[in-house]
Amino acid sequence: MTDIKTASTNFANKQALAEECPEAYASNILGGQWTLVICSWLLEGKLRFSELKKRLPNITERMLSLQLRKLEDNKMISRTVYPEVPPRVEYELTTIGYELKPIIKALEDWGSRHKATMEEA
Amino acid sequence: MTDIKTASTNFANKQALAEECPEAYASNILGGQWTLVICSWLLEGKLRFSELKKRLPNITERMLSLQLRKLEDNKMISRTVYPEVPPRVEYELTTIGYELKPIIKALEDWGSRHKATMEEA
DNA sequence: GTCATTACTTACATTTTATATAGTACATTA
DNA sequence: TAATGTACTATATAAAATGTAAGTAATGAC
Structure with missing residues (x-):
């Protein structure tokens, strides 16, 4: 939550998924504990x-x-x-x-x- | 995802939240990337x-x-x-x-x- | 006997998320 | 002058989630 590494695979995966799947996009926004x-x-x-x-x-x-x-x-x-x-x-x-x-x-x-x-x- | 520590504060918080709030419960199930x-x-x-x-x-x-x-x-x-x-x-x-x-x-x-x-x- | 195929598993490294504890700023009140 | 209340911030650490790379098992095809 503090410093995310925009060069990481994880970040890239999230971005890509969020672009293709609106449900993944929503999950990124709502997913915090x-x-x-x-x-x-x-x-x-x-x-x-x-x-x-x-x-x-x-x-x-x-x-x-x-x-x-x-x-x-x-x-x-x-x-x-x-x-x-x-x-x-x-x-x-x-x-x-x-x-x-x-x-x-x-x-x-x-x-x-x-x-x-x-x-x- | 592999080995979670059931003695951690995080675990306790999640459990407690999940018991009180069904939306948090649902989020725990659906929250994976x-x-x-x-x-x-x-x-x-x-x-x-x-x-x-x-x-x-x-x-x-x-x-x-x-x-x-x-x-x-x-x-x-x-x-x-x-x-x-x-x-x-x-x-x-x-x-x-x-x-x-x-x-x-x-x-x-x-x-x-x-x-x-x-x-x- | 070697290879290919499928659905995994394992050991390890990294990244992300969450917790712990102690501060800070400011004006009002005592 | 010191204490109070509110909404934070800073730094350190722990835990959880994700990623990397390499294996394993089984058997039918060659």
Whole structure:
């Protein structure tokens, strides 16, 4: 997440796949460990950094910060800084970010069904 | 993918998240670099190892093997070995695997729209 | 007996992602 | 003047995912 090597095979593979397969492209954006959960919380409305942190009990500030920045770079969320002290920063889904909603719901649904399938065995 | 340390914080975090959030659970299953693309190909019908390899030009045999095994462990695909020489092995989506179809389609759709959004800037 | 074919596996190296811990900046409050 | 709260950043380290290169097993064709 910090410094990726654009000369690596891995990077090239990701790029190539993302260009050919929109589902791989989407996966690159949504694949982070906390990404979908953050988006899921933001579906309910904008939240401050500290509010997100509270909802993601085990995340470190660094990870939250990195994931938010990645989401912002991908235009999934917007970031609003209020000129106050102590600082206040709000994160909110953009239009394209919000359009993930049905997919997240479908994933939650499928996930639950999958879990049930696994427990059958 | 090979040896994960069940005592790590990372492992604990993933477990905890997966239990609470079905979307994180789903993401753990689908998050591999090639996973969705493999599933996408299998949506069109069962394929042999070598046929998959042909469709994923840059994947190494090791990665394909690992991803297929993970998918199999997660009951996403079934593996049929024909007692022939040289060997023939077919991979096919299971019921729960096939139920990913609408999600993959939705992701492809959303991915394309997202790409368009990014190119606007 | 050597070669070809297929579906792998193994050992190792590298890259990417995640965690741990400790800072920083700023204005208000005490 | 020192302490407080918020949203971070910096550096180090650990873990996970991916890639490289070389093997293996089995048997039918030559």
